[in-house]
Amino acid sequence: MTDERLREDHMTGAGRFAPSPSGDLHIGNLRTALLAWLFAQSSGRRFLMRVEDLDTRTNSAVAQRQLADLAAIGVRWDLPVMWQSDRTTAYGEVITSLDSRDLLYECYCSRKDIAQAPTAPHSPPGAYPGTCRELPESERKQRRAARPPALRLRTENSSFTVHDLIHGEYTGLVDDFVVRRGDGITAYNVAVVIDDQEQGVDQVVRGDDLLASAPRQAYLAALLGYPVPTYGHVPLVLNTAGARLAKRDGAVTLADLGADRAFALICDSLGYQAADAADLLSQFDSGRIPCEPWIYPG
Ligand code: GLU
DSSP states (O other): OOOHHHHHHHHOOOEOOOEEEOOOOOOOHHHHHHHHHHHHHTTEEEEEEOOOSTTTOOOOOHHHHHHHHHHHOOOSSSSSSGGGGGGGGHHHHHHHHHHHOOOOEEEEOHHHHHHHSSSTTOTTTTTTOTTTOOOOOHHHHHHHHHOOOEEEEEEOOEEEEEEETTTTEEEEEEEEOOOEOSSSOOOHHHHHHHHHHHHTTTEEEGGGGGGGGGHHHHHHHHHTOOOOEEEEEEEOEOOOOOOOOOOGGEEEEEBHHHHHHHHHHHHHTTOOOSSSHHHHHOOOOGOOOSSSSSEOOO
């Protein structure tokens, strides 16, 4: 591909779906993926796929099943799948660059330490209390020996506003979040930002359980000089008891339902009747997606 073609490709923008292969996708995940594809394609963007397999609990056979299930309901992607497990060097370079800007510090806190720490008077719930932010080197030495440290980003402990296609302007907490875990694995919030930049993603459509993470990710993107994508956090699918849909709720995977039935149920939940994904795309109006969670009839 010529440089010019590459630039042009980048300029068209892209949407993406980024499953974590920790289990089979259920109908709620498939619906989110189809929506991400519809949002991207209906706005003239490419659509890309990324397998978020950094965590050791993930599994490549599961990833292959997820990709096959997505293809079976008509989701198509334009380039080879990106696998996060291949991206360790790229993450390491960005973490080194943050470190050289003196924006990182080691943190020795366990979850329990954080839960039990006194919080600053105006800090929002869930914010890292800053325990390890200003420790002297002598103390760091001692603590390091006891526990492999995580690395945290030194932020202004403030908030950041993102634009969301469904939620409008959304302002959320940016605390000193983890960039590299104590086990050496790059944190989700960091890998996502680096990979979205690498893939030229400028539209992130995903489940609204991740809405609260968007300000941290957008803050980091801005800090790294990357363009901040537009977000669209779509409502989750709930079971009839009003809880987040899970596998134990019965026939919820493609293996249980079959691709045709799953596709028809998803279309119905969005207020469409369509023969296939191309037909759905030709009818799709991104301004008219239901803002309420879908209660899966089961
Ligand atoms: N891998 C994440 C998940 O499966 C999604 C990450 C994202 O879309 O930013 O929940």
